[in-house]
Amino acid sequence: MRWLFALMLCWLPALGCAKEAPPVADDPVLEQRLMRLAKELRCLVCQNESLADSHAELATDLRDQIRDQMRAGRSDEQIKSWLTQRYGDFVLYRTPVKATTAMLWFGPFALLLAGLAGLVFYLRRRRARVSEPRLTPEERTRARALLQEPDPDAAGR
């Protein structure tokens, strides 16, 4: 019985550190910078998640690579271009402004302008159509006479 207890004691330290902690907090500043950058990057596996949030294995690998590059002193811009060389602009949540993305950036404003132009055109035409009808002199005197007549409803009151 005693030797069993001794054996159990031998195992205790092994149980104490059963799993290695992930190497995250060794440089909190770098880790913060990594997370800030990774929030702007799209995970290619879970496409609606950022690289910061995703638990996909590829996202972990990419975060490790970005961490290594940050340690090597590369700038955020350099890391972004490293990623776009491999995965295209798709990884960036902020689409860069260039010829192929002009429609995306300016299309909505073009549509808005077209809509406004259409509205102005329509309103102008409508105003022209419903402009006040001209009265002939006879009609005018008749209208005046009608307006000056005492109101029958008011008289009855």
Next chain:
Amino acid sequence: MKSLRFILPLLVFVVLLMFLWVGLSLNPREVPSPLVGKPAPAFQLARLDDPAKTLADKDLRGQVWLLNVWASWCVSCMEEHPVLVELSKQGVVPVYGLNYKDQPAAAQQWLARNGDPYTLSMVDPDGKVGIDYGVYGVPETYVIDKAGVIRYKQIGPVTPKVLSEHILPLVKRLQAS
């Protein structure tokens, strides 16, 4: 002028329909690779059959070859595997395998069980070469020309249709040039 009032909304509707038709039939999982038309990233990796030997991209210059990214844990790889085995029997184009984030023993077992269509397989244990090639989902297949330029990328399994309609015609054209 009167007829315009009816034709114009119809026209707008048709244009909208066309946009939706094209937009909704696109597969958002297929991210177009910026590497198509660019030189294939360099690598030097251990061979699966003999880890003491390595294979580099330079060794494959001067021929048209396919790079197929696979793993024994990958379910869709099973789906395309018979297509690759059939292709290797025809001997039209060499297929090199990139064994992506796998255990070598499991990978070798998988090949023994399902057949080995690869001229050679290389081992990419931590997926670094995979990242260089823009791999984000296994399987993926690249067509690389004699000068070492990537000409085509297939995301997802190679089906007989993809092979006969895209890959093989392209391979023939590249081999002739």
